[in-house]
Amino acid sequence: MTTIEFPQDLKWGAATAAYQIEGAANKDGRAPSIWDTFSHTPGNVKNGDNGDEACDSYHRYKEDVQYLKELGVDVYRFSISWPRVMPGATGDLNPEGVGYYRNLIQELVDNGIEPIITLYHWDLPQSLQENGGWENRNTVDAFQEYASAMFREFGDVVKKWITINEPWCASFLSNYIGMHAPGKQDLQAAIDVSHHLLLAHGKSVQAFRDIVPDGEIGYAPNVDWLEPYSPAQEDKDACEREMQWKVQWFMDPVFKGEYPQLLQDIFAKHNGYLKVEEGDMDIISQPIDFMGINYYSGHVARYKEGNGMFDIEPIWVDYDKTDIGWPVYADGFYKVLTHLQELYGDIPIYITENGACYNHEVKDGIVNDQERIDYLKQHLTALHRAIKSGVPIKGYILWSLLDNFEWAEGYSKRFGIIHVNYRTFERTKKESFYWYKQTVHNNWFEI
Numbered sequence: 001m002t003t004i005e006f007p008q009d010l011k012w013g014a015a016t017a018a019y020q021i022e023g024a025a026n027k028d029g030r031a032p033s034i035w036d037t038f039s040h041t042p043g044n045v046k047n048g049d050n051g052d053e054a055c056d057s058y059h060r061y062k063e064d065v066q067y068l069k070e071l072g073v074d075v076y077r078f079s080i081s082w083p084r085v086m087p088g089a090t091g092d093l094n095p096e097g098v099g100y101y102r103n104l105i106q107e108l109v110d111n112g113i114e115p116i117i118t119l120y121h122w123d124l125p126q127s128l129q130e131n132g133g134w135e136n137r138n139t140v141d142a143f144q145e146y147a148s149a150m151f152r153e154f155g156d157v158v159k160k161w162i163t164i165n166e167p168w169c170a171s172f173l174s175n176y177i178g179m180h181a182p183g184k185q186d187l188q189a190a191i192d193v194s195h196h197l198l199l200a201h202g203k204s205v206q207a208f209r210d211i212v213p214d215g216e217i218g219y220a221p222n223v224d225w226l227e228p229y230s231p232a233q234e235d236k237d238a239c240e241r242e243m244q245w246k247v248q249w250f251m252d253p254v255f256k257g258e259y260p261q262l263l264q265d266i267f268a269k270h271n272g273y274l275k276v277e278e279g280d281m282d283i284i285s286q287p288i289d290f291m292g293i294n295y296y297s298g299h300v301a302r303y304k305e306g307n308g309m310f311d312i313e314p315i316w317v318d319y320d321k322t323d324i325g326w327p328v329y330a331d332g333f334y335k336v337l338t339h340l341q342e343l344y345g346d347i348p349i350y351i352t353e354n355g356a357c358y359n360h361e362v363k364d365g366i367v368n369d370q371e372r373i374d375y376l377k378q379h380l381t382a383l384h385r386a387i388k389s390g391v392p393i394k395g396y397i398l399w400s401l402l403d404n405f406e407w408a409e410g411y412s413k414r415f416g417i418i419h420v421n422y423r424t425f426e427r428t429k430k431e432s433f434y435w436y437k438q439t440v441h442n443n444w445f446e447i
């Protein structure tokens with residue numbers, strides 16, 4: 001058998017997010033988020049699902065922490081629900097909301113697990129959306145107030161923080177493509193949101209340096225890999241354009257202090273313009289301690305004139321696909337990680353999300369999700385290749401600990417290594433749970 005063995009100091013973890021697992025949407029003073037509004041609007045989420053109850057982790061977090069302890073992971077990445085801890089979006093904290101996270105953090109620490117907090121995992125307080133949400137530059141200051149309050153509340157114990165999860169999803173998927181909350185289809189809005197999210201990131205990093213001087217902070221962009229269909233320059237250029245949409249648009253500002261001109265020119269052709277104020281880029285390019293990378297899939301693509309904003313078409317014909325329809329493309333994981341190192345140097349990287357959707361159900365108490373184990377073997381091998389190539393990977397955080405509310409797909413798509421019965425909230429460890437537990441324990445696996 002062939003063994004893939006990881007560096008001894010690699011951190012292993014699992015991830016979730018507030019709106020996807022907590023439930024208790026109207027409990028203990030929590031105010032609505034844009035995802036409460038979006039999911040309760042008919043037609044937005046498959047089967048009319050919403051996060052009102054989700055996995056009921058608000059009440060079952062102790063059980064969930066015991067699963068993390070059994071896995072033997074070093075870290076647990078979760079997000080704070082802004083409207084749960086600060087129902088007015090700014091101003092007074094909600095003691096019950098803060099208390100929930102204090103209890104969760106204490107439970108993790110008592111069980112030897114390091115918490116990693118994501119401040120923004122898409123659940124913007126609805127009250128801010130009434131005033132334009134992230135399109136409104138004032139939301140940046142509201143976020144800094146929220147973030148600073150969380151740093152003050154938990155910074156004595158929590159030393160690793162992530163500002164913004166998947167800014168591409170929170171801006172372009174949500175305001176240009178329209179698939180996620182608030183569901184707009186407006187390029188200018190998406191550009192404004194992307195800039196304000198990065199500005200919020202930078203301002204919260206500045207605050208963090210004063211409040212948690214011994215802490216580490218980063219953000220978590222999502223990336224995929226586009227492989228040119230042929231060596232033809234038009235195919236290469238098409239892939240470069242779309243790759244820059246997810247990578248350079250969100251990383252050049254942080255690591256180079258500027259937005260890519262290629263994309264600014266493309267956006268301008270579609271009447272979308274960046275509006276940057278004096279000093280913004282200095283704020284955004286505040287030094288950070290690590291970059292989170294979320295990777296799920298990639299694909300071959302080729303030039304197709306007039307197809308979308310980037311004159312590109314995906315070619316998915318010859319890949320196995322997960323149950324959400326995404327190609328299994330582990331080579332893209334290796335390629336995008338080495339590509340990031342070429343672009344940005346040796347910024348430490350945590351894989352803050354990687355995992356697969358397979359919708360197996362429980363049969364005789366067992367969930368035989370061998371496909372997820374195979375996906376993890378392929379992607380952890382790709383990760384090992386990147387590590388061996390010199391990419392400074394600090395940790396691997398699997399998405400997700402639990403089956404949960406998969407946004408516009410609702411509960412129809414299962415990413416967990418633990419199956420959740422959404423009627424009874426009963427958890428069932430899948431075969432992939434036991435495989436991941438063994439891998440974390442050994443720090444190696446056999447292929």
Ligand SMILES: N=NNCCOCCOc1ccc(-c2cn(C[C@@H]3NC[C@@H](O)[C@H]3O)nn2)cc1
Nearest residue numbers: 017020166169173177179222294296353406407
């Ligand atoms: N690329 N251009 N496509 C143009 C057309 O896109 C249509 C659909 O696009 C996307 C792109 C990306 C996603 C996505 C979902 N997750 C999984 C969550 N990650 C954070 C965590 O909460 C997980 O639940 N990560 N990414 C969904 C849809």
